[in-house]
Amino acid sequence: MASDDIIQNILSGKLQRPELLSAVTCSGAHVGRPMPVYNPATGEVLCTVPMLNAEEAGGRIDLASKAWQAWKVWSASARAALLHRFADLINANQEDLAHIMTAEQGKVLAEARGEVAHGARYVRWYAEEARRVYGEVLPREQAGRRFFVVREPIGVCAAITPWNFPCSTVLRKIAPALAAGCTVLVKPASQTPLSALVLAVLAREAGLPHGVLQVLPGPSAELGPLLSSHPQIRCLSFTGSTAVGKELMRACATTVKRLSLELGGHAPFIVFDDADLDAAVQGVLACKFRNSGQTCVCANRLLVQEKVLADFMGRLMQAVQQLQVGNGFAPGMDLGPLIDETAICKVEDHITDALARGAELVCGGVRLAGEGHFFAPTVLTRATADMLVAREETFGPVLPVFSFQNEAQAIHMANSTAYGLAAYFYSRDVNRIQRVAEALAFGMVGINTGRMSSEAAPFGGIKESGFGREGSRHGMDEYLEIKSICMGGLE
């Protein structure tokens, strides 16, 4: 079967608007080098999309610069109205976007639907924020002159996004950039370009002018250096691994670009002896096994207080053993496949290393037989600080369990990482809650919850998890410059 027929076959009858997909694949009228998109549930090629080389992408940057001249002077209310229409279209096409995401990324359909809705809420939020880019009039500090402070769009922006949230990571960047009056070029992960491409089609339908938002699928080896060093690009927002983030920092230095980095994490999840243990089990499931453990904020280390370890593990194992792994389109599944073979190998390496260093395998530990990249939910006890799972992101459904004696030890263990994205803990003691929340060195702390992402709250990390924030009013700052205007000669 030709690859473009395969995706039609997988999604046949499921897409309300199949033309959204055919508009972005090579089966449409596009010419260009075809880039294959794989289905992680089977390993098959789903379809191909036309990829750009550096020269073609350079032409797109010129187009974005020209488009910016007109876009930056749109009124805030006109930009807001357009973003509201865009959010409406995302919501109206939620089913199609979710099906396309499950096909290219693998996550279970219910999660894909949730991600689309979550992404649309960012667009809505920034439609509202577009109207609140306030300046300042400073108190008179000298006779005859006044200062005004205005905030202006930074210019042409680039966004580089990962494969694990192919819809929401794109929307969290483009919505504030567009609201601020910037034009944006998005380079999506090569594994999952379809969601971003279809979102751009919907943005055009919403009335976004030509060139204001462009999606550039293509190899990072060619497009990465271009986007990070091109003088016309004034801001680069990146979500991905810490290693690539560090490379981009170096590359962006040549043109002193604004950078926003949402990088890797190594979240501790602490269960204190006064916690509601059943609630903590639910928190672990939501936090660790969502998207098959392929999230930057997922629990990488479960820290349980000695006194409740046996009780908690009994409850946890009962719940983990009920998790269903399979094709994301099949009803009742909790975990879909991992993204590719490399991801499976990393998970296997981490488990092998942990077992060699004394961990005990309580469940899972193996990939599932048959096609695709499925891995059984895995729990390891007796984890220790010398294991890979204690230092590196596993990015898979592996939960290493550490034990601790007291609060000070838990905080020390939790903070013993170069990362600083998310941390979680469960406790019912209000004084402990206050102490621990303040002591954890992370950009986001979840208390008695395993999920804390919201368009209304700033999302981002500290230390080697990056800098800059997405969501909330702070998310706009990444795309705005401050200009001070001094008016002299006044009577």
Ligand code: NAP
């Ligand atoms: P990745 O390898 O860093 O890739 C992310 C993006 O960067 C992809 O679009 C990739 O393009 C591109 N890229 C790779 N090398 C590049 C280079 N040298 N120059 C420019 N661009 C380059 O990360 P990933 O494996 O896709 O994603 C997983 C990582 O993202 C994890 O570390 C996870 O924690 C992190 N993440 C962080 C957040 C957050 O908000 N903090 C959210 C989600 C994920 P190609 O696909 O074409 O190579």
